[in-house]
Structure formats: structure tokens, C-alpha cells
Amino acid sequence: MSKRIGVTLGGASLLLLCAMGAAQAASLTARGNEPSWRVDISDERIAFGMLDGESVTLEPAPAPTVSNGISVYSATTDQGAFALVVADKVCIDTMSGMPHPKTAIVISGERKLVGCGGEPADLLRGEWRVEEIGGKAIIAGSEPSLAFEADGSIHGNGSCNRFFGTFTLTGEGLTVSQVGATMMACDQGLMDQEHRLLQAFKTVGRFDVGDDGGVRLVGHDGRVLVKLGK
Numbered sequence: 001m002s003k004r005i006g007v008t009l010g011g012a013s014l015l016l017l018c019a020m021g022a023a024q025a026a027s028l029t030a031r032g033n034e035p036s037w038r039v040d041i042s043d044e045r046i047a048f049g050m051l052d053g054e055s056v057t058l059e060p061a062p063a064p065t066v067s068n069g070i071s072v073y074s075a076t077t078d079q080g081a082f083a084l085v086v087a088d089k090v091c092i093d094t095m096s097g098m099p100h101p102k103t104a105i106v107i108s109g110e111r112k113l114v115g116c117g118g119e120p121a122d123l124l125r126g127e128w129r130v131e132e133i134g135g136k137a138i139i140a141g142s143e144p145s146l147a148f149e150a151d152g153s154i155h156g157n158g159s160c161n162r163f164f165g166t167f168t169l170t171g172e173g174l175t176v177s178q179v180g181a182t183m184m185a186c187d188q189g190l191m192d193q194e195h196r197l198l199q200a201f202k203t204v205g206r207f208d209v210g211d212d213g214g215v216r217l218v219g220h221d222g223r224v225l226v227k228l229g230k
Contacts, residue, residue, distance in 0.1 A: 027041055028086065030104035032115025033095045039084060039106060039117075046073060046084060056082050056108060083107040090123070090209045091116035093217060096171050099123055099209045121169050123209055124148040127156075128228035130151070133196045135224065144197055146228060154179075158194035160186035165201070173206035182214070200225040 028041045045059035056077055064071040069088035076082070084106055091103040095115050100116035101123050107113075129146035131137070135225040138144055139159070146156040148167060153162045158181055165179035179201050185191070206221035215227040 013219060018055055026151070028102070028117050030086070030102065030115050030117030031093075032104070032113050033093070035113070037106065037115065038111055039104065041073070041084070041086070047080070048084070048108070054108070058082070080109045081107070082109075086117060092208075097206065097208075098173070099207065108145065121148070121150075124167075124169070124174075124207065125150060126230075128215060128230065130156075130197065130226060131229045132227035133193065133200060133225070136196075139193055142193065144193065146226070158196050158197055159190045160184055163198065174204055176201040176204045176217075197226065 017081060027043070027054070028042040029038065030041075031038045037049065039046065039048040042061065044061060045057060046061045047055070047057050051056040056079060057074050058073070058077070062073050062075050064073045064086075066072075071086045072083060073079070073086075084104065087103045087105075088101070089103040091100045092099065098116075098120050100118050100120055102117040104114065104115050104117040106115075125148050127145060127147040130146060133144075142159050144157055144159045144186075146154060148154055152166050152168065153164065154167050154176065155162065157163075161182040161184050163179055163181040166177055168177065170177045179198060181194075181198065198216065200219075202221045204217045204225060206218050208216050208218060210216060212229070214229040214230070216224045219225050
């Protein structure tokens with residue numbers, strides 16, 4: 001038997017037809033604030049709990065229906081109807097300001113809760129083109145880049161030299177440290193651009209994600225230090 005659930009994501013209303021589908025659950029944790037809640041999803045079960053003590057456990061986990069990057073898990077429990085919607089839409093944590101790769105919505109009875117899921121590091125990983133440094137476009141023909149690796153390391157092309165270092169991602173933000181580089185000499189314009197980039201890394205305090213999917217490294221004062229694109 002299917003069920004229709006209405007949700008809103010980014011101002012767009014979606015009417016989802018929910019049923020027990022054939023897709024498999026993927027491991028994921030999502031959280032929300034005010035009120036505080038958490039949901040853990042695995043192949044075996046879905047466990048939802050709130051700070052005030054309300055909880056729902058679905059075991060075995062219902063298989064989700066999946067369409068256009070939206071997964072919907074639904075079931076009927078002793079407390080009534082329960083649904084979990086997980087969308088591939090960047091979500092900003094309302095307490096920390098940290099971006100997460102997924103938006104999660106829990107519908108339990110008459111209550112609808114919106115929160116964030118997935119690991120923020122997943123939004124950073126991979127190689128990026130440096131498009132702007134301190135609000136200035138890069139020199140035509142130069143190819144500065146930055147890559148974030150799963151082991152917490154970074155590397156890239158500063159404009160002239162290769163550089164390397166580490167990054168740390170916590171609930172408070174993003175920091176870049178232990179940056180070193182090779183020592184080649186290039187045209188002065190490229191050297192100056194590289195210097196600005198390496199200096200910008202020292203004051204990174206967090207990151208955010210633009211509507212185009214690009215990443216912006218932001219300073220402690222809120223200024224965009226480096227703009228990255230694919």
C-alpha cells in the first residue's frame with residue numbers, strides 16, 4: 001500500500017509517493033536542532049531519537065523509494081505513521097553553520113523535523129580549480145588548484161609551485177595548516193598570486209557551498225578568501 005507525503009525543500013513543495021521499494025538503505029546519520037534529534041540509517045535498521053525521549057526504531061529497515069536524488073523511507077509504528085526523507089541537497093546546520101551534503105526530514109505523527117545528514121568532508125573531497133583569491137580573478141592562463149584527500153591532506157598547484165599540507169574539519173569549522181611548497185621561480189605576477197593563495201590558507205575558518213556547487217573558503221571575519229570550482 002502506498003502513501004503520499006508532502007515536504008518542502010528550499011521553498012519547493014514535493015509530493016512523494018511512498019511505498020516499500022527495492023532500493024537498499026545506505027549508512028547515514030542525520031541530526032536536527034530545536035528540538036534536538038538524531039536518526040541513524042543502516043541496512044539493518046532506522047533508529048530515530050529525540051532529546052526529550054521520543055524514539056522510533058524500524059527493524060528491519062524499510063527499503064527506500066528513490067527518485068531524483070530523494071530517498072523516502074516509510075512505515076507505520078505503534079506511535080503512528082513515520083517517514084524519513086533524505087535528499088541530495090546541501091543543508092546548513094542551524095547551530096554551527098557547517099554545510100552537510102544531505103537534507104533530512106523526519107515526519108513522525110503530526111511532527112515534521114528538518115535537519116542535516118552526511119559528512120561535511122564529502123563536500124570538500126576531490127580536486128578543485130582556484131577561481132578567485134581574495135575576490136580577485138586568477139591570472140589568465142594560470143591554473144592554481146587545490147585537492148582535499150580522505151586522509152586529511154591537501155595538495156595542489158599554487159600558480160607556480162606545488163604545495164602540500166593538512167586540513168582539519170570539526171564542528172567549529174575548517175582550518176588549513178602545515179602548508180609547504182616547492183621553490184621554483186616564475187614570473188612575478190604568478191609568484192604574487194601564489195603568495196596570496198598560500199597566505200589565505202592561514203586564516204581559513206570555515207567553508208560554504210555556493211548554489212553552483214562550488215566551495216568557498218571563508219575567513220574568521222566572514223570574508224571569502226578563496227573561491228573553488230570544478
